[in-house]
Amino acid sequence: MKGGAALWARAARQIVNIVGLLLAVVVLNFLLIQTAPGDPAQVIGGEMGGASPEVLAQIRAQYGLDRSLPEQLFTYLGKVAHGDLGYSFYFNQPVTTLILDRLPATMLLVVAALVLAVVVGGGMGVLAARKPDGALSRFVSVVSTAAHAAPVFWTGLMLLVLFSSVWPILPVAGMVDPAAQYSGLDHALDVARHMVLPTVTLAIVYIAQYSRLMRASMIDALHADYVRTARAKGLSERVVVGKHALRNALIPLVTMVGMQFGQMFAGAVLVETVFSWPGLGRLVFDSILRRDYPTLLGILFFSALLVILVNLVTDLVYRLIDPRIRTGRAA
Amino acid sequence: MIPILSVRDLTVSLKRASGTVPVLERLSFELDRGRTIALVGESGCGKSMTALAIMGLLPDGFALEKGSILLDGEDVTKVPPARLRALRGNAMSMIFQEPMTALNPVFTVGDQICEALRLHQGLGRQAAMERALAMLKAVQIPAAEQRLHAYPHALSGGMRQRVMIAMALACRPKLLIADEPTTALDVTVQAQVFDLLKELQEEMGTAIVLITHDLGAVADITDTVAVLYAGRCVEHGPTLEVMEAPRHPYTRGLMACSPHLRLGAAAAGVPEPLQEIPGLVPPLGQRPPSCAFAPRCARATDKCSAQDQPPLAAISPDHEVSCWHPEERAVA
Amino acid sequence: MSASLPTTQTGAPQGVASPAGTALRLFLSNPIGLGGLIILVVLVFAALAGPQLYGVDSLDIVGMPFQPPGDDPILGTDYLGRDILAGLLQGGRASLAVGFTSALITVVIGVAFGSLAGFFGGAADTLLMKITEFFQTLPTLLFAMVLVTLFGQHLVVTTIAIGIVSWPPTARLARAEFLRLRGLEFVKAARASGAAPAYLIWRVILPNAAPPIVVSATLAVGTAILFEGALSFLGLGDPNVMSWGLMLGQNRAYALDAWWTVMFPGAAIFLAVLGTSLVGDAFNDAINPRLRKR
Numbered sequence: 001m002k003g004g005a006a007l008w009a010r011a012a013r014q015i016v017n018i019v020g021l022l023l024a025v026v027v028l029n030f031l032l033i034q035t036a037p038g039d040p041a042q043v044i045g046g047e048m049g050g051a052s053p054e055v056l057a058q059i060r061a062q063y064g065l066d067r068s069l070p071e072q073l074f075t076y077l078g079k080v081a082h083g084d085l086g087y088s089f090y091f092n093q094p095v096t097t098l099i100l101d102r103l104p105a106t107m108l109l110v111v112a113a114l115v116l117a118v119v120v121g122g123g124m125g126v127l128a129a130r131k132p133d134g135a136l137s138r139f140v141s142v143v144s145t146a147a148h149a150a151p152v153f154w155t156g157l158m159l160l161v162l163f164s165s166v167w168p169i170l171p172v173a174g175m176v177d178p179a180a181q182y183s184g185l186d187h188a189l190d191v192a193r194h195m196v197l198p199t200v201t202l203a204i205v206y207i208a209q210y211s212r213l214m215r216a217s218m219i220d221a222l223h224a225d226y227v228r229t230a231r232a233k234g235l236s237e238r239v240v241v242g243k244h245a246l247r248n249a250l251i252p253l254v255t256m257v258g259m260q261f262g263q264m265f266a267g268a269v270l271v272e273t274v275f276s277w278p279g280l281g282r283l284v285f286d287s288i289l290r291r292d293y294p295t296l297l298g299i300l301f302f303s304a305l306l307v308i309l310v311n312l313v314t315d316l317v318y319r320l321i322d323p324r325i326r327t328g329r330a331a
Numbered sequence: 332m333i334p335i336l337s338v339r340d341l342t343v344s345l346k347r348a349s350g351t352v353p354v355l356e357r358l359s360f361e362l363d364r365g366r367t368i369a370l371v372g373e374s375g376c377g378k379s380m381t382a383l384a385i386m387g388l389l390p391d392g393f394a395l396e397k398g399s400i401l402l403d404g405e406d407v408t409k410v411p412p413a414r415l416r417a418l419r420g421n422a423m424s425m426i427f428q429e430p431m432t433a434l435n436p437v438f439t440v441g442d443q444i445c446e447a448l449r450l451h452q453g454l455g456r457q458a459a460m461e462r463a464l465a466m467l468k469a470v471q472i473p474a475a476e477q478r479l480h481a482y483p484h485a486l487s488g489g490m491r492q493r494v495m496i497a498m499a500l501a502c503r504p505k506l507l508i509a510d511e512p513t514t515a516l517d518v519t520v521q522a523q524v525f526d527l528l529k530e531l532q533e534e535m536g537t538a539i540v541l542i543t544h545d546l547g548a549v550a551d552i553t554d555t556v557a558v559l560y561a562g563r564c565v566e567h568g569p570t571l572e573v574m575e576a577p578r579h580p581y582t583r584g585l586m587a588c589s590p591h592l593r594l595g596a597a598a599a600g601v602p603e604p605l606q607e608i609p610g611l612v613p614p615l616g617q618r619p620p621s622c623a624f625a626p627r628c629a630r631a632t633d634k635c636s637a638q639d640q641p642p643l644a645a646i647s648p649d650h651e652v653s654c655w656h657p658e659e660r661a662v663a
Numbered sequence: 664m665s666a667s668l669p670t671t672q673t674g675a676p677q678g679v680a681s682p683a684g685t686a687l688r689l690f691l692s693n694p695i696g697l698g699g700l701i702i703l704v705v706l707v708f709a710a711l712a713g714p715q716l717y718g719v720d721s722l723d724i725v726g727m728p729f730q731p732p733g734d735d736p737i738l739g740t741d742y743l744g745r746d747i748l749a750g751l752l753q754g755g756r757a758s759l760a761v762g763f764t765s766a767l768i769t770v771v772i773g774v775a776f777g778s779l780a781g782f783f784g785g786a787a788d789t790l791l792m793k794i795t796e797f798f799q800t801l802p803t804l805l806f807a808m809v810l811v812t813l814f815g816q817h818l819v820v821t822t823i824a825i826g827i828v829s830w831p832p833t834a835r836l837a838r839a840e841f842l843r844l845r846g847l848e849f850v851k852a853a854r855a856s857g858a859a860p861a862y863l864i865w866r867v868i869l870p871n872a873a874p875p876i877v878v879s880a881t882l883a884v885g886t887a888i889l890f891e892g893a894l895s896f897l898g899l900g901d902p903n904v905m906s907w908g909l910m911l912g913q914n915r916a917y918a919l920d921a922w923w924t925v926m927f928p929g930a931a932i933f934l935a936v937l938g939t940s941l942v943g944d945a946f947n948d949a950i951n952p953r954l955r956k957r
Contacts, residue, residue, distance in 0.1 A: 024797045036813040043813070145944070149937035151889050153896045154929030157915065161922045225432035231388055232427075233420035233447045233498070247437045266804035270893055284805070288812055288897060300809050304800045311800075323482040324436055 018308055023077070025304045029297045030076050034069070036293075041065055043293050044086065055089060085301060086294030090287070095298035098283060105175060106279030108191075110268050112199045114257065117206035122253060124207070125214020126246065132219055140211045147208030152267050156201040156274035163197060170196050173276040198275040202267055206260070210253060217252045221245040251322050258314025262307040333404050335505050335538040336362040336385070340398035343377075343384050345615060347392075352616040354380050354393065355562045360555070364505070365532065367539040369549040369570065371585065372559035375612045378542045379428075381559075382508045385540070386425050387415045403505055421451035424499035428511040430491035434483035440467070441479035444498045451502050466497035470527060489520035493527070500531055507532075508540045513548070521545065525552055546589040550574055555649075558582045561612055561623035567643060568650030578646060578657040581624045584608040622655070630656045686874065689949035696945020702938035706931075710755030719746045721753035721905045729921040739923045741914050747923065750910050751931055757906035758888055759935065761822050765887035768826025769833055770880045776830070777837025778864050778872075782845055792838070795831045803828040804893055811899045818901040825890045833879050840872035874950040878943050885939035892932045907931045 033043050041059045060066060063075055079086070085095040128137040164172045171177065171194045182190045221227065222245050230244040272281025280299060287295040319325050343355040355377045362368050370378045383389050385400050387407060399406045402423055407415060424447075427433040435443060444463035448454045454462065460479070467475035470493040483491055492512060499507055509528065513521035525548045532539055541553055549556055549570060556573045558566040558581065566579040577583040588607055610627035622628070625635040634655050643651035690696050719725060719736070722745065730740040738747040780791035810824035844850060845868060853867045888907075894900060895908025896915065907928040914924035 020793075021797055021800055025801070028801075032809065032813055037815065145940060146937065149885065149933050149940055151892050151896075151929060151932050151936070153893060154911065154925070154932065157911075157918050157925050157929065158922075161918055161926075164919055225427060225429055226435040228388060229427060229433045229495075229498075230435065230446075231419070232386055232425045234416040234418065234450060235420075235446060236416060244435050244438075248435070251437075262800070262802035263804075266802040269804065269808075270896065273897065284808065285897060288808065288899060291812065293813065296809050296812055300801065300805055303802045303805050307800045307802060322437060323439075324484045 014312070018312070021308055022301075022305060025301050026077055026080050027073065029301060030073050032297065033293070034072075080301070085298035088287075088292050088295045090290045090292040091295070095295050098295060099280065099298060099302050102278065102280045102283050105277060106265070106268050106272065106281065109195065109198055109202065109272070109277060109279060110261075110264055112195060113202035113206065113268075114261075114264065116199055116203040117210055118253070118257060120203070121207040121210025122214045122250075124211040125216075126218050126241070126249070128211065128215040129218030129222060129249075130241070132215075137215065140215055144208035144212040147204050150204070152201060152205060153270045153274055155204055156198075156271050159197055159201055160274060172197060175278050198271050198277050201274070202264065202271045205267070206264065209260075210256070213256055214249060214253055217249040218245060221249040224248070247321065251318070254314060254317055254321060258310060258318075261310040261314075262303065265303055265306060332363070334361040334401075335364050335366075335403055336360075336540070337401040338381075338385070338398070339401070341381065341384060341400065342396040342398050343380055343389065343393055344396050345393050347616075349616075351394075351396075353396075353562060353618070354615060355384070357398070358557075358559075358564050359398075360557050360564070360567060362506070362538045362540065362555075364538055365536045366555070367532065367541055367553040369553040369556040370540065370542045370559060371544070371546065371549060371556060372581075373585075373612050375561075375614075376559040377562040378559055379510050380562075382425060382510045382540065382542060385506075385508060386419060386423065388425075417451070420447040420499075420504075421502045422504055423506040423508070424502070424504045425508040425510065426492070426495045426499050426512045428514050430488050430495055430515060433495060434491055436483055439480050439482055440486070440494050444494070444501055447498065448501050462501065463497070466501050467494070469500075469531065470494070470497045472497075488516050489524065492516060492520075492524055496524070496527065496531070500535065500537065503535050504537055506540070507537050508542075510542045511544065512541075513543070513545060521548075528552065546574070546586065558585070561618050563623065563640065563653070564643060565624065565654065566650075566652045568647070568652075572647065572650050576658075578650070578652040579624075579654050580628045580630050580656075580658060581608070583658055584627075622653075630658075632656065686946075686949040690945050693945045693948060695941050696949070699938045699941025699943075699945065702934055703942065706755060706935055706938065707759060709752055710759050713752030713755070714749070717749055717752055719749040721745065721749040723749075725749075729917070729924070731921070732923050738927055739921070741910065741924045742917050742921070747910075747927055750905055751907070751927055754905045754907045754910055754928065755931065755935075757818060757901075757904045758891055758908065758932065761818065761825065761891045761906070762884045762888040762935065762939075764822045765825035765829065765890070766880050766883035768823065769829040769883045769887070770876065772826065773830040773833025773879075774837045774869075774876060776834035777839075778841050778869065780834070781838040781841025782860065782864050782868065784842075788838075791834075795834045798828070799831045801828070804890065807890060807894060808897065808899060811894055816899055816901050818904050818906075821891060821894055821899070821901065824894075825887045829883060829886060829890070833876065833883065836875055836879055837872060840875060841868055844868045844871050874946075878946045878950070881939055881943035881946060885936040885943070888932055888935050888939075892929075907935075 033040050036043050039056075040063075041056045044059050044063060063072060063079075065072060067075075083096055085099070087093075088095055088098055091098055124136070124140055128134070128140045131137060160172050163170050175194050176182070176187065176190050177194075180186075180190065222241070224245070226248075227240060227245050230240045235244075268279065269281035269284050271277065272279045273285050276282070283295065284299055286292070287299070338361070339359050341355055341358040342353065344351040344353045358377070358381060360368060370381060372378055380389070380393065383393075384395060385402075385407070389395065395408055398408070400408050402418065405418075407418060407423075410418070434440070441460055441463050444466060445454075445456070445459035448459040448462050449456070452459075464475055464479055467478055472478050472490060472493050478486065478490070478494075483494070486494065492515075496512075507528075512528070513524050516524065525545075528539065528541075529552045531537070541549070543549060553570045555568065556566075556570045557564050558573070558579060560581050566573060566577065566582045573582060574586065577586050585608075608627055613623055613626075619636070620639045621637065622631070622635045622640040625631040628635070632655070638655070641653055641655060643653045645651050646657065714721070724744040725736060725746045726740055726744050728740060728742050728744040730736070730744075732739040732747075736746040736748055738751070741747055741750065776791050776795060780788040780795075806828045807821075807824045810827065811820055814820045814824070841864075845863075850863065850867055853863055858867065891900075891906060892908035892911060895906060895912040898912055900906060900909040900912050902909070910928035911925050911932075914921070914928075918925045
């Protein structure tokens with residue numbers, strides 16, 4: 001089974017690559033702590049945290065800050081390897097716990113925005129591609145240029161103003177109505193209502209980008225020889241466009257979605273801040289405000305980990321929809 | 332018996348901002364069951380456009396101005412779109428020039444062959460797969476069982492073109508249009524593909540419209556030939572007669588360009604150097620009503636550019652030519 | 664081979680002038696790009712000359728807080744009673760300066776990485792691209808936030824941080840261009856005539872790789888302005904220097920009561936980014952005329 005061996009070799013290479021990247025992020029964090037102005041212990045303790053002399057002494061002992069740099073690095077690496085991203089003296093909780101507590105809310109927002117952007121943006125792109133000079137095509141071009149330039153925090157603020165004072169039909173803050181104490185389906189509906197504005201805000205930029213990309217790749221696909229072959233077979237326009245052209249046109253979109261996940265994740269930080277969404281974004285904002293460095297660095301590490309995982313998933317999806325990659329060049 | 336394909340007065344034009352430009356002018360030919368016609372001429376003479384017009388697949392901007400295309404007596408230019416789709420891939424099908432891009436890269440060979448079978452013959456998945464496998468075997472693809480589940484990129488150009496042929500013939504069409512099916516292939520593979528087409532034609536009785544630059548193949552496997560120049564048919568007749576005694580100077584020029592052919596010269600025993608036709612095919616929109624070949628023609632006189640190109644005129648029972656000064660038979 | 668290889672660096676540098684001219688003509692004939700250029704010129708002019716012409720200090724308290732737009736001051740006042748229009752004019756200086764400087768840093772780092780990787784290939788390429796890949800796994804905005812938080816809220820830190828997080832795409836682009844160009848005849852000819860690597864990179868390949876890099880640099884200006892806004896919005900702006908982002912960040916909490924305090928600075932960022940992306944797109948169309956129809 002030559003193919004099997006190649007697959008294992010590829011997986012092994014990928015694991016080495018991932019471990020290497022994560023190691024590099026940890027080293028970077030370590031270097032940032034060391035090079036930041038001020039005493040590393042103070043950085044780890046957080047300027048506004050409980051940086052009392054006892055705590056600082058405790059940190060120095062824990063991180064071995066009185067030892068040589070390489071030794072310090074190994075101590076730090078060892079901690080991260082055990083899932084210990086440090087301790088937030090402001091929140092009085094391990095950073096890992098802080099992050100994992102808030103992760104679901106952020107992931108809900110990011111995934112919802114992603115789905116919305118792919119469905120709406122992709123759909124608009126496909127429709128626009130059918131008439132490259134039509135009104136929808138022009139609309140897609142104009143709107144995508146404009147939406148690309150609009151800062152997400154500004155769009156969010158404007159929607160916030162619009163839906164709180166001018167047209168108050170949707171909740172503009174938080175994830176649930178704290179007064180209502182819903183449960184079950186009502187709870188889900190409540191969350192859904194609160195999600196609308198943050199999701200739309202986060203998705204707008206990507207809807208614009210995806211519609212533009214999808215329009216271009218769909219126009220390419222519709223001019224491809226294999227589409228003519230499909231028509232020559234007598235297939236209906238629905239099958240020609242929806243199966244033969246779409247399947248090919250989706251490949252660039254998958255690449256783009258995968259590449260932009262990290263960006264979207266960071267965008268969620270801004271959107272969460274605008275709409276008081278109780279996710280990682282709020283945690284980031286609070287840690288910035290309190291100069292809670294362990295939490296910030298922990299989030300940086302964690303988001304890099306997420307990006308790496310998403311790249312892995314993208315790679316798999318890519319292989320699934322593009323057989324040319326799947327079998328590799330071995331054939 | 333009515334012919335399988337009857338093209339009458341086919342006129343296709345390109346709509347431009349500056350007006351409509353003729354692409355094909357009054358093209359007519361007929362093709363009987365199991366027979367093969369060759370469309371020859373340089374690139375840009377309207378051969379592919381003829382093929383696409385028959386399939387009803389003219390690209391955006393091109394329109395059928397007038398004329399009729401009867402497939403087994405049914406005018407495909409007048410049928411509703413649903414009927415046209417029912418005919419495509421079923422009663423008539425087409426093989427394209429570029430096997431590398433004509434197959435969809437993201438579906439398996441088997442899937443792509445099955446599509447037409449399931450659509451036109453209502454076969455189930457299993458039955459369609461079996462027929463697809465039989466077709467792959469019929470086009471002599473080795474290890475057909477494995478190739479059925481392969482993706483196009485895993486196959487060589489020749490194999491892909493065989494897959495295209497299998498796909499086109501899966502529903503046993505009455506008419507097959509092959510648009511330069513071997514141009515993109517290695518020389519050694521070209522002959523194999525032509526042989527295969529001939530073989531399958533004999534088995535299925537399919538009529539073939541063959542578009543090719545390979546005059547050797549034209550001589551080998553076609554019954555009649557139509558020579559197109561700048562969107563007009565300039566000579567039309569039985570293959571042997573046209574090739575042995577070309578009457579239009581353009582046809583003669585084409586024959587002289589072909590290295591291993593030059594039937595006329597060889598027959599006369601005169602070693603004649605390989606020639607080329609000076610000049611280029613006039614681009615769309617720059618084709619006068621007079622003979623479009625006149626500027627490149629050694630035999631042209633003032634009459635050729637002063638008067639409209641003459642209609643095709645019979646010079647023997649089946650052989651027609653459109654020229655003021657046709658070559659004498661003796662020249663050949 | 665050793666006999667006589669004349670000075671063969673022709674072709675490339677000569678060939679540049681006329682395509683560049685064509686590209687410029689194409690660019691100027693494109694109303695969209697021209698529109699973007701006009702937006703940028705107006706914004707730059709307003710930032711440079713505006714504060715003097717308007718004559719109101721952006722940090723002065725001119726009246727009651729939260730005065731809505733109207734007669735005086737025309738765009739209203741912020742939460743401290745400062746003139747919004749004065750803030751926009753003065754803030755444009757910082758925002759645009761950050762934009763252009765960060766883009767410059769982005770291009771310098773990106774081209775350095777990309778050109779060396781693409782030119783030398785092999786182990787150097789692998790190493791440089793691994794570093795690039797590493798930087799690409801860090802979400803840019805988060806990374807910039809960490810840098811500014813650790814190294815201080817200062818406009819210089821912000822500018823450098825944005826440059827440091829933004830260069831990987833430019834590096835990939837430059838690498839691809841260098842890979843493409845280094846195999847071409849005129850580069851081989853220059854190499855055969857004994858040109859040193861530095862000369863080949865700077866004088867032979869880079870001029871030919873410039874057009875797409877210029878496009879990406881233009882777009883980087885807009886991205887950097889967006890970054891400045893986002894960082895300031897999160898409270899990481901330089902509190903001593905007025906910028907569009909700072910105005911947004913400081914007035915954010917009052918958005919519901921005084922929409923104008925956030926609407927106008929955001930609109931200024933929007934216009935600046937729109938201007939750069941229109942110009943960038945038009946540049947792109949001008950150097951790839953083939954793609955214009957799409």
